[in-house]
Amino acid sequence: MLKVNNINVYYGNIQALKGVSLEVNEGEIVTLIGANGAGKSTLLKTLSGLLRPKQGTIEYLGKNLQKRAAQSIVKDGVIQVPEGRRVFSNMTVEENLDLGAYLRHDRAGIAKDKERVFELFPRLLERRKQSSGTLSGGEQQMLAMGRAIMAKPKLLLLDEPSMGLAPLMVKTIFEIIKEINATGTTILLVEQNANMALSIADRAYVIETGKVVLSGRASELQKSDEIRAAYLGGH
Known part of the structure; x- marks a missing residue:
């Protein structure tokens, strides 16, 4: 459904995304995990048409998105829930x-x-x-x-939905994300609560300093010692 190929995105002279590639298949929940400032939100803003990649391509349902206006991307069913709710x-x-x-x-x-x-x-x-x-x-x-x-999303981009919420509310929000997905909406989820994100996702990408450093099935990444040490508090 979505194919991001080798995109480079800059804020002025600062390179925020360095050759990022990823795919999202129809019906999946795919999560991006990584530390604050790793480039996760930048990627979502680029997919929404709010930022433009300098290099690389973004394909959504076979159409190129990288030069399209944000409103026309929304019309095509790519809808973002921004960080901080707004x-x-x-x-x-x-x-x-x-x-x-x-x-x-x-x-x-x-x-x-x-x-x-x-x-x-x-x-x-x-x-x-x-x-x-x-x-x-x-x-x-x-x-x-x-x-x-x-807005009738085909692809829903969720940016840090659990940020600043009490644990019980986080659980509720994640259950609802699963329900939204079960009714046919594909989801790309950016989330700092890596454990929670990996527990509901099909696949995951780990982003560090603007690069994808690891990807795979969410259940496998959840068991990985490297991921546990870095993002899951070592448990």
Whole structure:
């Protein structure tokens, strides 16, 4: 579904991604793990069209993405939930969800997807008329994911969904990621909680200082001594 081939991305003179290649097959959850500043978020921003690679190609469903505008990438079903949630805090929960569907014109489909969001996140239903700025961090994360679902993603890019959340809420968010995937949405997940990410992913890539240094089945990487020492607290 997605094929990233040897991309180099710079911020000014600083090279953030160095020859990164990866693949995501339809129906998979693929996770990117790595330390802070390794280039994980840069990769997602590049896939979303917010940054341009200097070299290399990005193919999505057979089409080249590397020179496409961000809005046209969204239209094609590549939807990102950014790090730090970024909900519109002065708008209600429901207005945020409606905004997620702004490129769509299928009213019945939009209504059905909103019902689905409320089924996945009952708490958002309870707070649908509430201003988003008054929600807890976990509820804002639910809203950011719900808003992305309203855009009808084929490929969902999740950037650090567990960041700053209480352990119980992290567990809930990861269960919902599995549910979203089970209904047919392919997911590329960037996550610092490597253990949690590897426990739900099919495959994983490890990024260090802008390079992919390791890749494989998530279950195998979870058992690797090297990965455990570096990212799983040695347990």
